[in-house]
Amino acid sequence: MGFFLETLIGGLMAGMLYSLVALGFVLIFKASGVFNFAQGAMVLFAALAMARFAEWIPQWTGINSLLLANLLAFALAAAVMFVVAWVVEFLVLRHLVNQEGATLLMATLGITYFLDGLGQTLFGSDIYPIDIGMPKEPLMLLDTVFEGGLLISQEDMVAALIAAVLVAALSLFFQKTTTGRALRAVADDHQAAQSIGIPLNRIWVIVWCVAGVVALVAGMIWGAKLGVQFSLSSLALRALPVVILGGLTSVPGAIIGGLIIGVGEKLSEVFLGPYVGGGIEIWFAYMLALGFLLVRPQGLFGEKIIDRV
Numbered sequence: 248m249g250f251f252l253e254t255l256i257g258g259l260m261a262g263m264l265y266s267l268v269a270l271g272f273v274l275i276f277k278a279s280g281v282f283n284f285a286q287g288a289m290v291l292f293a294a295l296a297m298a299r300f301a302e303w304i305p306q307w308t309g310i311n312s313l314l315l316a317n318l319l320a321f322a323l324a325a326a327v328m329f330v331v332a333w334v335v336e337f338l339v340l341r342h343l344v345n346q347e348g349a350t351l352l353m354a355t356l357g358i359t360y361f362l363d364g365l366g367q368t369l370f371g372s373d374i375y376p377i378d379i380g381m382p383k384e385p386l387m388l389l390d391t392v393f394e395g396g397l398l399i400s401q402e403d404m405v406a407a408l409i410a411a412v413l414v415a416a417l418s419l420f421f422q423k424t425t426t427g428r429a430l431r432a433v434a435d436d437h438q439a440a441q442s443i444g445i446p447l448n449r450i451w452v453i454v455w456c457v458a459g460v461v462a463l464v465a466g467m468i469w470g471a472k473l474g475v476q477f478s479l480s481s482l483a484l485r486a487l488p489v490v491i492l493g494g495l496t497s498v499p500g501a502i503i504g505g506l507i508i509g510v511g512e513k514l515s516e517v518f519l520g521p522y523v524g525g526g527i528e529i530w531f532a533y534m535l536a537l538g539f540l541l542v543r544p545q546g547l548f549g550e551k552i553i554d555r556v
Contacts (some may be wrong), residue, residue, distance in 0.1 A: 253397050254513050260400070260407035262509020267410040267465045268482050269489040269501040270417060271458045276495045277421075278430050278454035281351035287483025288362040289459060289477075292331070294466025295366045296324040298375035298475040317379055321467070326457030331362070336452045346443035361481065372477065377470040381405045406468045413464055417457070418498050431456055494546030503547060508532045 268290065300320035310316050339354050381539035382401040421427035433440045433450050441447055469479055493504025516528035539546060
């Protein structure tokens with residue numbers, strides 16, 4: 248029982264991180280109606296900025312405090328992502344208002360390659376560490392209840408807590424604020440939103456800024472765990488099954504989908520892996536997403552689209 252609970256908790260914590268990455272997809276889709284393939288590149292670019300600023304700030308200012316250096320690095324990296332959001336809106340999205348979804352999709356692919364190249368040019372292409380003070384030692388819990396206790400990663404616990412706080416804040420933002428409701432209106436119909444006075448360009452800048460901050464937090468957490476390297480851009484692919492499962496238009500769906508995928512990957516690898524061979528954790532999520540596409544293509548919480556002719 249103890250081993251099962253360890254696996255379950257590990258899956259839930261991994262699922263929260265998947266949800267964080269998937270939120271970036273949901274944010275952009277809710278505002279523009281297009282799937283943003285640049286999300287993985289945004290995670291990488293933001294993590295590179297955070298890692299390099301955290302390295303450079305002590306050299307520039309003489310600051311010896313790790314916490315203060317990280318706070319300044321986070322603020323500077325967030326400012327960089329705001330600038331990226333404004334440039335994307337000004338140079339790309341502004342000229343594609345009311346265009347077909349395929350056109351916007353191709354635009355996000357172009358943004359992906361641009362950010363990959365720009366990140367390498369500005370910040371380098373090595374593997375960079377991010378030290379945000381997350382504890383590395385595992386924590387033993389309930390050793391009097393279960394034989395051997397439960398061995399829990401403190402690093403994963405802190406990362407999951409950060410992700411959960413951000414996810415909760417974004418959920419409240421979309422449901423309770425005027426800007427959040429405007430974002431939903433823009434996602435439903437660009438022309439109708441413009442006709443009632445919602446400034447489409449400003450909304451797109453806001454949502455790309457928010458998605459940039461989400462990418463920064465995701466990149467910071469994954470960079471602290473694995474190091475900032477160009478494989479971080481593949482995180483977008485790990486979040487694809489999450490948004491398919493939860494629904495492209497649902498913030499709660501991204502959360503629930505991430506938890507289901509995280510738990511499913513861990514449990515399948517531990518309990519089914521010995522029977523079907525190793526590596527099930529890699530493809531389990533995609534097979535689950537494929538099954539949902541066949542029976543419920545809009546996902547668990549996505550809106551069912553009905554076209555009347």
